[in-house]
Amino acid sequence: MRVALFITCINDTLYPGTGQAVVALLERLGVEVDFPQGQSCCGQPQFNTGYRREAEPLARRYARVFEGYDYIVVPSGSCAAMVRENYPRLGAEDVAGPMAATYELTEFLVDVLGVTDVGAYYPHTVTYHPTCHGLRMLGLGDRPRRLLEAVEGLRLRELEGAEECCGFGGTFAVKNPDVSAAMGADKARHIEETDAEAVCTVDNSCLMHIGGVLSRRGSAVRPVHLAEILASTEEAAR
Amino acid sequence: MSGTYLGMPSFPRAAADSTRDMRLRGNLRHATHTIRAKRAQAVEELGDWAELREAGAALKERTLRHLDHYLEQLEAAVTAAGGVVHWAADADDANRIVTELVRETGESEVVKVKSMATQEIGLNEALAKAGISAYETDLAELIVQLGDDLPSHILVPAIHRNRDQIRDIFRKQMGSWGRAAPEGLSDDPAELAEAARLHLREKFLSAKVGISGANFMVAETGTLVVVESEGNGRMCLTLPETLISVVGIEKLVPTWQDLEVFLQTLPRSSTAERMNPYTSTWTGTTDDDGPSAFHLVLLDNGRTDALADTVGRQALRCIRCSACLNVCPVYERAGGHAYGSPYPGPIGAILTPQLRGVQSDLDASLPYASSLCGACYEVCPVAIDIPEVLVHLRERVVEGGTAVVRGQKTKIKPAKGHAAERALMRAARWAFDHPRAMRAGQRLAARGRRFTPRRLPVTAAGKAWSASRDLPRPAPQSFRDWWRHTRRDGGGSDAPRTGKESAE
Numbered sequence: 193m194r195v196a197l198f199i200t201c202i203n204d205t206l207y208p209g210t211g212q213a214v215v216a217l218l219e220r221l222g223v224e225v226d227f228p229q230g231q232s233c234c235g236q237p238q239f240n241t242g243y244r245r246e247a248e249p250l251a252r253r254y255a256r257v258f259e260g261y262d263y264i265v266v267p268s269g270s271c272a273a274m275v276r277e278n279y280p281r282l283g284a285e286d287v288a289g290p291m292a293a294t295y296e297l298t299e300f301l302v303d304v305l306g307v308t309d310v311g312a313y314y315p316h317t318v319t320y321h322p323t324c325h326g327l328r329m330l331g332l333g334d335r336p337r338r339l340l341e342a343v344e345g346l347r348l349r350e351l352e353g354a355e356e357c358c359g360f361g362g363t364f365a366v367k368n369p370d371v372s373a374a375m376g377a378d379k380a381r382h383i384e385e386t387d388a389e390a391v392c393t394v395d396n397s398c399l400m401h402i403g404g405v406l407s408r409r410g411s412a413v414r415p416v417h418l419a420e421i422l423a424s425t426e427e428a429a430r
Numbered sequence: 431m432s433g434t435y436l437g438m439p440s441f442p443r444a445a446a447d448s449t450r451d452m453r454l455r456g457n458l459r460h461a462t463h464t465i466r467a468k469r470a471q472a473v474e475e476l477g478d479w480a481e482l483r484e485a486g487a488a489l490k491e492r493t494l495r496h497l498d499h500y501l502e503q504l505e506a507a508v509t510a511a512g513g514v515v516h517w518a519a520d521a522d523d524a525n526r527i528v529t530e531l532v533r534e535t536g537e538s539e540v541v542k543v544k545s546m547a548t549q550e551i552g553l554n555e556a557l558a559k560a561g562i563s564a565y566e567t568d569l570a571e572l573i574v575q576l577g578d579d580l581p582s583h584i585l586v587p588a589i590h591r592n593r594d595q596i597r598d599i600f601r602k603q604m605g606s607w608g609r610a611a612p613e614g615l616s617d618d619p620a621e622l623a624e625a626a627r628l629h630l631r632e633k634f635l636s637a638k639v640g641i642s643g644a645n646f647m648v649a650e651t652g653t654l655v656v657v658e659s660e661g662n663g664r665m666c667l668t669l670p671e672t673l674i675s676v677v678g679i680e681k682l683v684p685t686w687q688d689l690e691v692f693l694q695t696l697p698r699s700s701t702a703e704r705m706n707p708y709t710s711t712w713t714g715t716t717d718d719d720g721p722s723a724f725h726l727v728l729l730d731n732g733r734t735d736a737l738a739d740t741v742g743r744q745a746l747r748c749i750r751c752s753a754c755l756n757v758c759p760v761y762e763r764a765g766g767h768a769y770g771s772p773y774p775g776p777i778g779a780i781l782t783p784q785l786r787g788v789q790s791d792l793d794a795s796l797p798y799a800s801s802l803c804g805a806c807y808e809v810c811p812v813a814i815d816i817p818e819v820l821v822h823l824r825e826r827v828v829e830g831g832t833a834v835v836r837g838q839k840t841k842i843k844p845a846k847g848h849a850a851e852r853a854l855m856r857a858a859r860w861a862f863d864h865p866r867a868m869r870a871g872q873r874l875a876a877r878g879r880r881f882t883p884r885r886l887p888v889t890a891a892g893k894a895w896s897a898s899r900d901l902p903r904p905a906p907q908s909f910r911d912w913w914r915h916t917r918r919d920g921g922g923s924d925a926p927r928t929g930k931e932s933a934e
Contacts, residue, residue, distance in 0.1 A: 199909050199910070201862065201868075203909060204872070204908050204909045204910055205872050205875065205904060205905065205908055206902050206903075206904060206905060207905065208905045208907060208908055208909035208912050209905070211909035211912075211913075212909070212912065227910070227913045227917070229865065229910065229913075229914075230865060231865070232861075232862035232863065232865050232868055233858070233862040235859070235862070237855070237858065238855050238858070238859055239821065240802060240821055240824070241824060241828070241851070241855065242797075242821065242823075242824030242825040242826075242827055242828040242829065243825075243828060243829070243852070243855040243856075243859075244825050244829070245829070246855050246856060246858075246859040247859075249859060249863050250859060250862055250863065253862075253863060281818070324801070324802070324803035324804055324805075325802075325804070328803070328804035328805070328807070328808055329804060355805075356759050356803075356805075357759045357801050357803035357805070359759070359801060360801065361800070361801025361802055361803065362801075362802070363798075364798065364800065364801045364802070365894075365895060365899075366890075366891040366894040366895050367442060367798050367894075368441070368442050368445060368760070368798065368799065369442070369894035369895070369897060369898065370442065370445050370446045370449045370450075371442075371445050371449055371760050371763045371764050371799075372801070372898075373449075373897065373898035373899070374449045374455075374763040375759050375760075375763060375801070376898065376899065377898070400902050401899060403900075403902070404895075404898075404899030404900045404901065404902065405898060405899050407884075407899075407900040408898060408899055408900050
């Protein structure tokens with residue numbers, strides 16, 4: 193089984209800890225992970241803003257870089273959805289193989305490896321925000337929840353209006369800053385109401401926005417990617 | 431579309447004000463969340479919802495593909511049943527036809543059934559210019575009209591008003607339009623409804639001309655269908671001597687049997703009812719029963735242009751249920767007026783730029799009035815992939831290209847104000863396509879990370895982001911550098927697998 197990690201540009205630059213967590217988690221589960229250095233960005237910012245032509249070369253690059261891997265694991269619902277749902281709309285014929293081999297992290301864990309208990313230990317209260325593209329484009333369903341519920345020590349807190357968008361939306365956040373901020377404020381308020389120590393998602397892009405809002409509000413809730421929770425172990429915690 | 435919307439600001443500018451209106455936010459949150467939950471229940475009840483949704487989408491697609499055929503069939507059937515069919519290429523055409531028809535009756539007052547098509551063309555304003563008063567008889571439309579306001583929702587045009595506000599509008603305005611509000615009117619819903627009933631009853635009994643739209647037109651028999659809750663529509667359809675219906679050409683279904691699907695999906699999606707209280711159907715004229723003259727004005731107004739767009743045409747499937755508005759987090763915060771058209775919310779964001787084009791600041795901003803969360807697509811009873819059309823229209827805004835405008839293939843120029851963004855997108859693409867350059871950039875950012883501010887009040891995007899959110903800090907080391915340092919011999923491949931292409 194040849195498995196490649198597609199780190200995504202945001203994780204690569206801003207959240208390398210998430211990538212390190214994915215590597216640690218997969219290796220703990222006996223998966224050998226490869227990191228093709230030619231990878232960069234899936235092209236979602238360009239595509240979703242209307243610059244399809246700027247996204248095309250990045251889709252072709254993705255196809256070249258990840259050609260031949262059995263599985264490409266992505267710690268981002270949004271970027272995985274870009275590859276699987278939007279690459280066909282770019283009309284690039286040669287992306288079919290890598291497209292079908294692309295899995296969001298929780299899909300890879302639950303569907304391919306067949307595990308929900310990954311042996312993690314995280315003695316904290318956590319609330320989970322299902323990010324839109326994972327929820328609606330990929331149909332992740334209860335996979336992230338099942339993984340979280342199996343984590344030892346973790347107490348999951350229900351989030352009101354969980355399935356409502358946090359207001360990030362890529363360039364939407366700066367093109368419509370007032371609506372985005374209003375959505376973010378409501379999300380942050382619901383998160384604070386759970387009294388959880390951490391808010392968890394499968395997308396660091398949404399967490400960047402949620403975390404930015406929480407930080408500005410002086411909130412104590414910390415944003416954390418699901419992979420970092422799943423990578424935590426009792427040994428590491430001691 | 432309507433002149434009343436001309437010169438409105440772009441969506442983000444309008445929303446900057448509306449998101450700060452806490453009373454509006456409260457009204458909208460309460461109303462949309464209530465109906466959202468009810469709709470979910472009403473849909474859950476049906477075991478075959480997914481099939482109904484597919485069937486509705488397929489029926490509309492097939493009808494649109496053969497629209498020319500069905501329109502001619504409809505015209506023949508309406509004419510055979512005693513009606514007169516008029517063809518209106520645009521709003522001006524339609525307004526002129528309707529004004530002429532009302533003038534021919536010698537009347538100066540008309541009663542109206544709630545209608546999106548007549549809102550779209552600004553019919554009330556056109557009639558007013560010709561000295562004809564049009565009275566809205568749908569309760570919510572009445573509230574909007576008395577308040578000298580604009581509708582902000584497709585189904586519930588006065589959704590932005592609460593009971594207090596409605597009581598004040600009734601007290602102040604009813605008297606100048608007809609029967610005044612009763613003394614001491616309170617904000618009790620039953621009292622408000624009774625005041626409206628008495629006020630409207632006068633209009634129904636005296637009106638000689640009724641104007642409506644239609645939810646559906648059945649091609650095989652020439653029958654028009656209006657679906658409503660209050661019964662006021664049925665009054666307008668049956669009491670007057672002359673009935674004029676203004677209907678978009680996409681409202682066709684081929685047969686009565688096709689209604690079976692939509693009469694299930696429409697009420698459950700819009701009012702969350704299993705069946706709407708009133709479904710009125712009318713076919714031409716009948717001696718001694720109902721209107722003795724019936725005119726059907728078939729409205730294009732940009733619809734055939736949208737039909738020529740292979741991605742955008744799915745917007746023409748819309749049955750105006752409003753489910754997408756009620757689940758939209760953007761609509762809930764910005765309110766309907768920010769969309770600058772009678773079609774607000776997600777469906778408005780894809781319909782208006784197709785009907786009006788993307789030349790004005792407002793229309794060019796509409797495809798961006800969405801976080802692409804996809805909640806609208808999920809609830810749409812005719813499976814319109816609204817995010818797909820939004821992205822498609824964004825491309826038209828920033829790249830231009832060809833589109834059909836008034837039947838002519840037209841080269842569209844990119845909208846103004848996107849030059850800096852285009853340059854940035856190109857630069858980003860170049861960097862992403864040259865990972866070595868990207869790595870250099872990452873290292874530079876990492877080195878300066880201690881100096882990275884949490885707020886960035888310099889650039890437009892920086893200001894927009896950091897007005898409400900702290901900026902993230904670049905990491906001390908990118909993931910790819912971490913991998914190279916720790917895994918240099920550990921199996922990470924430097925070049926793409928297929929060989930020829932280098933990492934650059």
